[in-house]
Amino acid sequence: MTAAQRYDAIVLGAGAAGLMCAAVAGQRGLRVLLLDHAARVAEKIRISGGGRCNFTNRLLDARAPQQHYVGTNPRFARSALARYTPQDFIVLVERHGIAWHEKHKGQLFCDGSAQAIIDLLLAECARGRVEHLQPCQIRKVSFDAAHGSYLLDTERGPAEAPSLVVATGGLSIPKIGATDLGHRLARQFGLPVTALRPGLVPLTFDAQQWASYAQLAGVSLPVRIACGEKKQRMAFDEDLLFTHRGLSGPAVLQISSYWHAGQALHIDLAPGVDLAQELLQAKAQSKKHIANLLAQWLPARLADAWCAQEPAWQRPVNEASDKALLQLAAQLADWRITPSGTEGWRKAEVTLGGVDVQALQQQDMQARGQPGLYFIGEVVDVTGWLGGYNFQWAWASALACAQALPKTV
Known part of the structure; x- marks a missing residue:
């Protein structure tokens, strides 16, 4: 030898x-x-x-x-x-x-x-x-x-x-x-x-759960994303990217290192904007459709897809009820969604x-x-x-x- x-x-x-x-x-x-x-x-x-x-x-x-x-x-x-x-x-x-x-x-x-x-x-x-x-x-x-x-x-x-x-x-x-x-x-x-x-990895969702969002693949926007409760809560202000299978972009990669199976994500899709106040003010002076109004703060494709989820949001803002507008603002400020998993080692x-x-x-x-x-x-x-x-x-x-x-x- x-x-x-x-x-x-x-x-x-x-x-x-x-x-x-x-x-x-x-x-x-x-x-x-x-x-x-x-x-x-x-x-x-x-x-x-x-x-x-x-x-x-x-x-x-x-x-x-x-x-x-x-x-x-x-x-x-x-x-x-x-x-x-x-x-x-x-x-x-x-x-x-x-x-x-x-x-x-x-x-x-x-x-x-x-x-x-x-x-x-x-x-x-x-x-x-x-x-x-x-x-x-x-x-x-x-x-x-x-x-x-x-x-x-x-x-x-x-x-x-x-x-x-x-x-x-x-x-x-x-x-x-x-x-x-x-x-x-x-x-x-x-x-x-x-x-x-896997860490710093895109998050995925059940196909049925994601069906209404898959069409948004390629849409990106700045968000505030968080997960965990109380002392374990972690949040990042970064860009979010929609994909065919779920969410990616710096915001999701960052939060993925703190996310655990079964936890919900909390996503503010318009950080720094008081959407409730903006929508109620617009109701008094605008005839724009709600989706067109939201496009001031969100990508147009996302605004259209979001409003398509609820008939009460598919109308001019001046014809919407205060309750519908407040519900819309609350959902956009705290979109709660639970991933089914990650893209795994191949993308981590x-x-x-x-x-x-x-x-x-x-x-x-x-x-x-x-x-x-x-x-x-x-x-x-x-x-x-x-x-x-x-x-x-x-x-x-x-x-x-x-x-x-x-x-x-």
Whole structure:
């Protein structure tokens, strides 16, 4: 049998977190091997942000990560996020000459292609003399307790290192190579994995329930969307998109990370507008049909479809009863509808759940009770909002780990 090549650290997964960790560790002088089973590097970066990569968010407050992160204990992310901030990654982006711009709510994007971020990370890996093998299937991972070393059986031959970094991501978007390898490795070494479900994902509805709304596919509008009760209530002000099967757009992607099966959504279709007052005032001075009047605040197709649901709304506003107008205003201000499910892993941008943070050390992402084993990025039970927060967690958790890896070779 061929003797195993020995490294200081082996990093599994050449996505955002894996590339960042390998690059930083390599530049510290460690001998690093980076492995990935997929044919193409960092496909999730390539398709993110509409192909422009929403690489971080200026509004992130590392002192209170629970504001923008979900998980059993999102405060776990505080240490790593405080030590590597959005501004730190901006400095790296600008050092590589990548032009960028800010969209609403602190979201930062490349002016050009997301490929620029991939090239940045590959260049940083090259600078650290990282050995990168891809595609490379991993057949088996074991731990030699006597020598404190991880042994990997791969299709490119055996490799070993005292440090193994798992940056394999989650289950979202399987067509670009997502697998459960990281979760299997966690369980193999005795680490708990919290419940996994699709996050930042469109929501779907029963076909019969959605029949009257399917015709609105393509309609988009700003809304306030909420779910949950009392202390568990969460709300977002974002754009909503109607689809043939349900609802999507930033508003729904955001709320999907907080929504649970059986919960109703509460959607204000005209946030900031007192529709009751507007309709009653219009009744005294207008002969417009109600749907035409609503088109001042709603897309015309939505106004027409909504009014078609009730005969009392299919008439000029001056002929409608106050009761009918108030009922219409109340429904539009609090549209209550219960999704039947989600579009699943194929459309989910992230994985909710993952390696339980209680089993990891906050400072360096190392597994408690299993020396030399680290988990970073999406495989961990830390999930960010839409808008660059997940990439910042990838960069920050990778750096926290990379700076702690020991040099042994």
